[in-house]
Amino acid sequence: MSTNLCPNASSSDPQPILYSYWRSSCSWRVRIAMNLKEIPYDIKPISLIKSGGEQHCNEYREVNPMEQVPALQIDGHTLIESVAIMHYLEETRPQRPLLPQDVHKRAKVREIVEIICSGIQPLQNLIVLIHVGEEKKKEWAQHWITRGFRAVEKALSTSAGKYCVGDEISMADCCLVPQVFNARRFHVDLRPYPIILRIDRELESNPAFRAAHPSNQPDCPPELPNK
Amino acid sequence: MSTNLCPNASSSDPQPILYSYWRSSCSWRVRIAMNLKEIPYDIKPISLIKSGGEQHCNEYREVNPMEQVPALQIDGHTLIESVAIMHYLEETRPQRPLLPQDVHKRAKVREIVEIICSGIQPLQNLIVLIHVGEEKKKEWAQHWITRGFRAVEKALSTSAGKYCVGDEISMADCCLVPQVFNARRFHVDLRPYPIILRIDRELESNPAFRAAHPSNQPDCPPELPNK
Numbered sequence: 285m286s287t288n289l290c291p292n293a294s295s296s297d298p299q300p301i302l303y304s305y306w307r308s309s310c311s312w313r314v315r316i317a318m319n320l321k322e323i324p325y326d327i328k329p330i331s332l333i334k335s336g337g338e339q340h341c342n343e344y345r346e347v348n349p350m351e352q353v354p355a356l357q358i359d360g361h362t363l364i365e366s367v368a369i370m371h372y373l374e375e376t377r378p379q380r381p382l383l384p385q386d387v388h389k390r391a392k393v394r395e396i397v398e399i400i401c402s403g404i405q406p407l408q409n410l411i412v413l414i415h416v417g418e419e420k421k422k423e424w425a426q427h428w429i430t431r432g433f434r435a436v437e438k439a440l441s442t443s444a445g446k447y448c449v450g451d452e453i454s455m456a457d458c459c460l461v462p463q464v465f466n467a468r469r470f471h472v473d474l475r476p477y478p479i480i481l482r483i484d485r486e487l488e489s490n491p492a493f494r495a496a497h498p499s500n501q502p503d504c505p506p507e508l509p510n511k
Numbered sequence: 512m513s514t515n516l517c518p519n520a521s522s523s524d525p526q527p528i529l530y531s532y533w534r535s536s537c538s539w540r541v542r543i544a545m546n547l548k549e550i551p552y553d554i555k556p557i558s559l560i561k562s563g564g565e566q567h568c569n570e571y572r573e574v575n576p577m578e579q580v581p582a583l584q585i586d587g588h589t590l591i592e593s594v595a596i597m598h599y600l601e602e603t604r605p606q607r608p609l610l611p612q613d614v615h616k617r618a619k620v621r622e623i624v625e626i627i628c629s630g631i632q633p634l635q636n637l638i639v640l641i642h643v644g645e646e647k648k649k650e651w652a653q654h655w656i657t658r659g660f661r662a663v664e665k666a667l668s669t670s671a672g673k674y675c676v677g678d679e680i681s682m683a684d685c686c687l688v689p690q691v692f693n694a695r696r697f698h699v700d701l702r703p704y705p706i707i708l709r710i711d712r713e714l715e716s717n718p719a720f721r722a723a724h725p726s727n728q729p730d731c732p733p734e735l736p737n738k
Contacts, residue, residue, distance in 0.1 A: 349665035368621035394595035438576035
């Protein structure tokens with residue numbers, strides 16, 4: 285982190301702390317963004333399954349009243365909601381931008397971000413699937429991911445270059461890769477989405493994305509790296 | 512709309528067209544933002560119920576591949592996703608800002624926006640409730656609105672002034688008011704959320720909010736203004 289790029293940070297500031305769960309796609313988005321911007325951070329794992337979910341304990345509820353991950357302690361503040369956090373990082377640490385300069389391309393990035401972050405992920409996250417029930421959860425998740433991916437693929441057909449919008453990595457890519465992982469978990473047939481698959485493959489070997497992958501998290505159970 | 516504030520607009524540009532449904536809370540957010548910024552626009556109503564939903568017809572699917580409202584034709588482009596649209600308006604028409612200058616307040620605005628737009632609304636929108644089924648839909652909607660409003664109220668307890676964040680109207684207010692309307696539709700007990708209620712009451716008489724209200728839309732059925 286370059287302090288001259290961040291008026292709110294000083295060398296005496298403690299390193300940011302990311303409350304994260306290895307398999308949470310919302311935590312993963314922020315991990316990618318932090319890595320891309322080369323912001324050092326410590327991870328404080330919050331297990332979404334241990335003891336009925338550590339995110340529901342009183343102490344963590346004070347950190348994030350939505351009782352979910354991620355939350356980021358940075359610059360003396362606690363931030364929640366992955367999309368809000370990515371925008372904060374963009375506005376305080378402009379190095380390696382996550383949004384294009386062009387206003388129409390910015391709109392396209394945010395469009396893809398919102399399709400995924402409001403149109404897909406909220407409908408297939410853990411707390412909703414618990415509510416839907418064991419029996420129906422796979423079909424439910426497949427339904428909403430498929431619906432959303434049809435729209436993402438259509439959006440990408442006019443916006444994508446090497447990545448989601450043109451040839452620069454953006455917030456949209458930070459959101460797409462974790463969502464593809466979720467789609468695979470729920471055995472969604474991804475063959476109708478060749479652009480999504482190409483971009484996911486392209487980013488697989490990117491060091492910032494690789495370091496943020498669930499299997500490389502400190503709280504990933506060694507026996508379940510691909511679950 | 513002041514053209515010198517918008518490099519992409521010229522006096523020969525056609526007036527923006529908003530694809531909107533009177534009772535859609537996502538359309539409503541954008542209507543408020545357009546009104547606050549005093550951007551003239553035409554409404555093209557898309558009925559979410561007529562003929563199984565006009566948003567699913569082939570013609571509209573080309574406008575919005577998510578098959579939902581709103582969509583905004585502006586500056587020669589078609590934009591979708593209400594949060595992306597509000598950001599586009601903010602970046603091209605900075606008059607009457609919807610985001611504060613201070614970076615931490617901006618994060619707080621976006622936090623509240625995301626709690627509502629990814630944490631509440633997607634779980635209680637029409638297409639999800641159809642999937643949940645007639646019998647369970649009221650309880651389902653109440654559950655997710657209540658969970659989200661607990662978090663919104665908590666966030667507001669440290670951020671609110673006259674409005675959601677301080678004393679200036681922001682994107683967060685554009686999202687809050689339609690969500691309160693939805694909460695009432697589903698008979699959510701709002702007494703535990705005094706700050707939400709106070710802000711909603713405060714904005715009730717604001718002309719930009721009043722003009723955007725479902726009951727003042729051209730496609731609001733005269734016999735059902737409060738349904």
